[in-house]
Amino acid sequence: MSPRRPASQDLTLEMILQAAQNQFLENDYSHVSMRSIAKELGCSHGALYHHFKNKAELFYAIVEQDFRKLDLLTNQTLLEDGTKKKKLSLIFLRFIQFGLDNQSSYEIMFMYRSEEVNSLAKEVAYLSYKNFADTVGSLCEGHIRIKDIWSTFLSLHGFVSHYCGYPRVDSFADVKEVAEAHVEFLLKIYES
Amino acid sequence: MSPRRPASQDLTLEMILQAAQNQFLENDYSHVSMRSIAKELGCSHGALYHHFKNKAELFYAIVEQDFRKLDLLTNQTLLEDGTKKKKLSLIFLRFIQFGLDNQSSYEIMFMYRSEEVNSLAKEVAYLSYKNFADTVGSLCEGHIRIKDIWSTFLSLHGFVSHYCGYPRVDSFADVKEVAEAHVEFLLKIYES
DNA sequence: AAATAAATTGACCATTGGTTAGTTAATGAT
DNA sequence: ATCATTAACTAACCAATGGTCAATTTATTT
Incomplete structure (x- = not known):
């Protein structure tokens, strides 16, 4: 009945926030792109949208x-x-x-x-x-x-x-x- | 020797500024695009770059x-x-x-x-x-x-x-x- | 009429945020 | 062990952006 639980997560919320945070120190919101974050994490930028609804929500976190x-x-x-x-x-x-x-x-x-x-x-x-x-x-x-x-x-x-x-x-x-x-x-x- | 002078200008500086001004009342800088201005003027957006170096200079005028x-x-x-x-x-x-x-x-x-x-x-x-x-x-x-x-x-x-x-x-x-x-x-x- | 050059087009580029069909892989139920 | 489920992820795609540029049109000077 119950679906599978949390499961493996190669990409954790913390990792994403950390990468965004890093780039955020050097560049402001408009100059940090979803793609640049994904690049730092070595994943596709589409993957980020699995964890955050959109760019604004990611940075708001x-x-x-x-x-x-x-x-x-x-x-x-x-x-x-x-x-x-x-x-x-x-x-x-x-x-x-x-x-x-x-x-x-x-x-x-x-x-x-x-x-x-x-x-x-x-x-x-x-x-x-x-x-x-x-x-x-x-x-x-x-x-x-x-x-x-x-x-x-x-x-x-x-x-x-x-x-x-x-x-x-x-x-x-x-x-x-x-x-x-x-x-x-x-x-x-x-x-x- | 001397090249042709100013010449006809279907698209005047004033016209561009006016169109930009119009849209500027409703939307801010980031939401007024070179293309939307060109559309209002009925020209290609490339034409605007003949009169202004870039978007910033247009709005700065x-x-x-x-x-x-x-x-x-x-x-x-x-x-x-x-x-x-x-x-x-x-x-x-x-x-x-x-x-x-x-x-x-x-x-x-x-x-x-x-x-x-x-x-x-x-x-x-x-x-x-x-x-x-x-x-x-x-x-x-x-x-x-x-x-x-x-x-x-x-x-x-x-x-x-x-x-x-x-x-x-x-x-x-x-x-x-x-x-x-x-x-x-x-x-x-x-x-x- | 020819030459000149200003004015303009439209195709093109890279980049952006965002969507989505399809794939991979981990898990629960049998 | 197998199968179904589904979270996690990829990669191709979209529309929009600012900007560039070769090619063209058009007006003007000679």
Whole structure:
């Protein structure tokens, strides 16, 4: 009655994600093709479609892990030593750092408009923003409006999305000073 | 000795730009193809390459006009009646409005990384930013640092780039209230 | 009329994401 | 052990893309 179970899998989900991840470090979404991944794995590109519905879903699987990493980064900062202002500043700065040290991922997480996986994508992105907003909110205790947290996020996003993929900006280190100035700029609002 | 002069041109530069412009209102850069433009013009897509080096240059020609429109918007606002704060607020708001009412253009102007035309693109974009920064600076008279103007721009850019291409956001009208809140948020910094 | 060269076509190329008929091979039931 | 089932995979195929180019048309200068 029962059909055969899982069975042999020469090509595992992990292997595919790993190969995609590899190429994702060097090239962005549009420059990593299903064929280039298949080539690295030594299989036909059609085989990938047995494991993922389409290209968008494959890359979204990668990106889901990154959302968790980002959340963790924020939550850990909240628990560190230091004044509330210092923590706030670090949360903002680390958001920028995350974005610029994971540019390909950031692009899909917050910039790419997928069409195919948008319902899933938006859900996860929303939860991650909520985590950010709750954390920031808890460090302000009513001194700040919900609207302003959203504006802060958009301002950080503006920084990252501008420098993301910008020539000669390969990592956070390349824009550290400007990033610190931007965070300082945003913190002025939290002082008033 | 001298070869024939300009000659008849069944296909003018203006006609091509107009056709591209038309489709650009409905679809973004990646969804307007050289072939779809040629189809609208009733010519072969190869003909377009006689007038433009490549797709990027064709669209960049459109976008150059938009940079001037944006500059004009800023400069005209400076000359209107009202307090400096009111003018500042209007400049910010109209930047957002421009971005969301010309989403396809905004995408190329400030979001798209072209590779082919980057040297031209960056030059024009820089001049447009300079116009913005000078205008904002003149409304503050030393109360604000150059760094902060850049941060302000990035924050506005964050707003636009987030809502640009977002589902159900077809124009500025769809996000007017949030935009006003964002501008108000930014203005707090100018008060301190 | 001939020569010239701008303007345009249309066939072609490589690449892309995606589909699918057909094959291979592992498993469960007999 | 055999057979049926089905997951896993291949390879050929499709339509669309940006781009190139030899060949052709067409207008203009001489």
